[in-house]
Amino acid sequence: MAKVSKKQAIKKVKKTKKKSDSAEETLAAVPTVAYDEEEEEEEEDLNGNFSGEEDEEDERRRQKLLEAISSLGGNRRKRLGERSEAAVQMSEFGVSVDGEGRKIQLSELIPKSAPVKTQKQLKTLQASTRTVDSPLSKQETERIQRDLAFQKTAEEVTRWKSLIRQNERAEQLVFPLNQEPSGPRPVDRVALGWMAQTPLEQEVFAVLTANKQPVHDPLLTPEEEASVKAMSLGEAKIRRAELQKARALQSYYEARARRDRKIKSKKYHKVQNKAKRKDLLKQFDHMVQTDPAAALEELKKMEVARMQERMSLKHQNSSKWARSKAIMAKYDQDARNAMQQQLDINKELTQKVVTALNDDQEEEEQEEEVMPECINDAEEADAANPWMRGRLSQDPEDNEKTEDLTVEVENKGGEEEEEEEEEEEGEEEALLRKFDSRRKQRRAEEEEAAAAAAVESAEEEHKDDDEELTEFTNLLRRRQQEEEQTKVETGNPAPLLEEGLMRVRTLEEVEQLGQDPGSEENPVAADPEPALPPTEPPPETRKASKSKKRKRGIELQEVLTKQTKVIAVPLAPTAEDVEDGGAEELDQRGLIQEAFAGDDVVSDFLKDKRKQEEAGRPKVVDLTLPGWGEWGGTGIQPSRKKRRRFRVKPNPPPYRKDKNLPSVIISEQRNSAISLHRVSALPFPFENHAQFESTIRCPLGRTWNSERTVQKVTRPRVVTTLGAIIEPMSREELLKDQTKGDSGEKSNTNPVKEKNTHHKHKAGNKQKQKKK
């Protein structure tokens, strides 16, 4: 019984302590009634369960009285409780242990030196007469403990929130997190950081250091070095003499090289080099006679050297020096010469070595040599372009490819050094040249030529309005005149050119020309009548004649209603040959005329538009029933009155948006084929259409964005490496994040915080509800 009361008392004290702040304020307002200790004691006795053993009671009271008196006297001495009974334990605080049967007073628990506040509380507590609740059941206490523990844990876990959120929002997460910077670490750092760790390693190192074995630069131990150094006197002398000699020789050669290097004369060096080369050649010739096998070997070496030279960019005017020279070349003859020299060297080095061993190839070789020369000549005309300067090619097949190029080049630089190259030119080039010059002549005496060609009926028309002719037809006629000129001479047909004609023709041209190739191949043998039926002229000729009649076939302006957009492309200016520049433009125009000869696009388009308009217009509905209310039969029309009555007039046609746009058709009909590919409803995370559309509108690809942007935009959210173990996050990361977060907290987004608080609030509410 006493136990219970004591417990209650303790509990009460605890409670008061807990409530101390709030309780104090309330109690201050309430007038407190002071009781005597004695009275209180009596009351307690009455309330509590009295045992009834009077002896004990008396004893206790007496003691109490004594205590009270002593306490009145002054400082209360601390003393051990008197051992009146056999107890297991004596408390130094004067509190006797359970089983002693003595009730503990509250005043005993609190020392007199306790603050006044506490004493006051104690008094009020003693004043209250309410009995204390019985303790909670075991289950309930456990539950409270669990709840508290849970709250603590939840709080602990909440610390991760910011880190998790940060990771969730990160644009890119590279796993494993906190990786060491990739790539090889510098060797010295690795070496510095390395320590002998395992016992075996340590042992080995101990042995090594004990024997003074060099660890880092393992060459020779000191002992070994000493033994090497130890030589006999004679040996040392010989060695010294050798070294002396070597040193002298070295200095001699060095001095010589220095002298040589000082000579600035290029001529000297050239002569030197030439002499050397001659020497080499002589040696080689000698070798051919004496030791053909070795010579072959040498030859192979040379071949390899040649190949290397061909592969490398050396001597090809692509170096920094050459580039600087190229800039100067326009103004400086020397620079030009220097570059030419380089090219010569290159040519020399890349030339095949002609020896008796490969005599049979000699002829081919000579033929080949024709090419590079004329190329090099052309270069001088076009020194600003290093690419033109480059070796085009020395191979026969390349020769063919670049043929046309050379022709062009020839045309340009022809005037200056015709006389030198004439004999070297190929046959076809000569022929073309002839054509050209002749054409020029023709142009000068065009009128005469036209008069001479008066056989043709069309020609007469041209004569009348010569100045009004389109350039295209002009050109055509010029060709015809030429042909007439050439027909007098008996030129030998060049097979190469014919091939070229066949080769270069595009598919479109083949189609345009129709059956031409057949007739071209055997023009003499073919019978003209079956090949070309007079009733059906090929479309080409028809078109030509038409153009002659109308003077101009299809106007460009007519075909293309709008001006094409001209895009200014920042390119280097193209080098065209000046001679044909004007004709080129005309040719283009003529080509377009040719291309659009068959189709009248504009009228087709207009027709199309009209048809669409027609389809969109509401129709007249005729509801007349012939024979209804009158006579019917074949040949009998329903009466006019009836027709007027039963014809439903259509509504006025809806407004067409393209009404005033002659070159546009706007259809406002819904296309079901497209709707398959369109998004029908606004997808979830977006709030409005504009938002969604803006995400779709901006392209991601490298067609529209720079490389850097593409890389940035297409970065994947999560990157993991094959074969790298991803460990769970550690607590250190949390600490790191917190230190980082302290600085970055202010800049953190607000919505997160709001959400957090909201969440907590909600949780709190629920807990409250449950408590109820």
Place this chain on the structure above:
Amino acid sequence: MFSVFFINTWVLIAVPTDHLHVLNKIKTVFSNALFSFRRQMKVKVLSRNPDDYVRETKHDIQRVPRNYDPNLHPFEVSREYTRALNATKLERVFAKPFLASLDGHRDGVNCMAKHTKSLSTLLSGSCDGEVKIWNLTKRECVRTLQAHEGFVRGMVVRFCGTSFFTVGDDKTIKQWKMQAPGYGEEEEPLNTILGKTVFTGLDHHQKEGVFATCGQQVDIWDEQRSSPIRSFTWGVDSFSSVRFNPVETELLASCASDRSIVLYDMRESAPLKKVTYNLYTYDMRYLDQPITVHMDHVSAVLDVDYSPTGKEFVSASFDKTIRIFPKDGGHSREVYHTKRMQHVICIKWSSDNKYILSGSDEMNIRLWKANASEKLGVLAPRERAAVNYNQKLKEKFQHHPQIRRITRHRHLPKTIHHQTKELRVMREARRRKERNVRKHSKPGAVPVVSEKEKHVVTVVK
């Protein structure tokens, strides 16, 4: 009479004189031909500075001059859409997730464990008490040991990777060396602890020599002692599995057979909280309702494993399929199945996030790719760039119906397909009924309960 003309130096034509107009036409034709030839002969030569477009060495990147003028590159949306569509189709074409099947067990695979330090090592325990250690790169069994009598209920590799623990139906916990015994040595466990009851699950602490088992109660063991240092009980139900929190390493959670989840703190002496064929993701702090309910399986889910990135998880089900769910998505993004795979009992996501391992009833362990269409191995930089670009395109156009249709399409076994349909019908019927009830009762009498809230019975404190 015939006239002979030389139209050109090498073309000769004979025509009757009275057909001069024919000749005229022929000439035109030829002159056209000649003209076209001449046109071909002329060569335009561009003269540019090679510095602008020639790289110095072959190791340099080719310089591609680009003009980003939008007028030159029209129709960006439709072009990208087409690309996205193609990428989506290709993704489906290349989706071949199944990599290998490891067979060798003589009974169903009941549990698996990942090696903590080696990616290529996998441990598996079967229903006949056999434990096998596999080399995944060679796809072969490295070691076999008879660990228990009866089922191997759980196994876990110690954090250092040198040993592993198994629990079995024979009421024992055994610790084994990871290394195979030398020649002539017998296969023996390092330690054996005989418990009072059957253990059903096991997990090891991330950093300390402490592990937890579950069975009748949840026990925390020190490796050095033969009796648990702590045991938790809450009610009388038995527990089926227990797991340590990998990050807050002192926290544990366990599943009990009365459909409840219990949380523990290893440092405390009492359990913390308890909650009572779908998957539920809970926030550990707010157990009142799950964050997400993951639905798609048509039968019980037997095992779950999170990807090490924490973005997704994979589940093994009794319906013979494996599904991959995004952590906050209600439905799976991928379903794997094969004709021969039976009820999938255990599942693991490899710790490099690239593979999934499943152990099933029919004694096989299967190796899957975590991302079905991903190309494994080294990717060239351009390849990687293309993959990234395609991925972003797919994301960008994911709401477009055609793309969504293709990405979402999966083949399902007939039975599962039908069951899904059936479940859908059932759910629909239930919802309809509820709606009707609500319609015919007093407003507010039948509240709307969300799917999430439906599944929590109570939260016991």
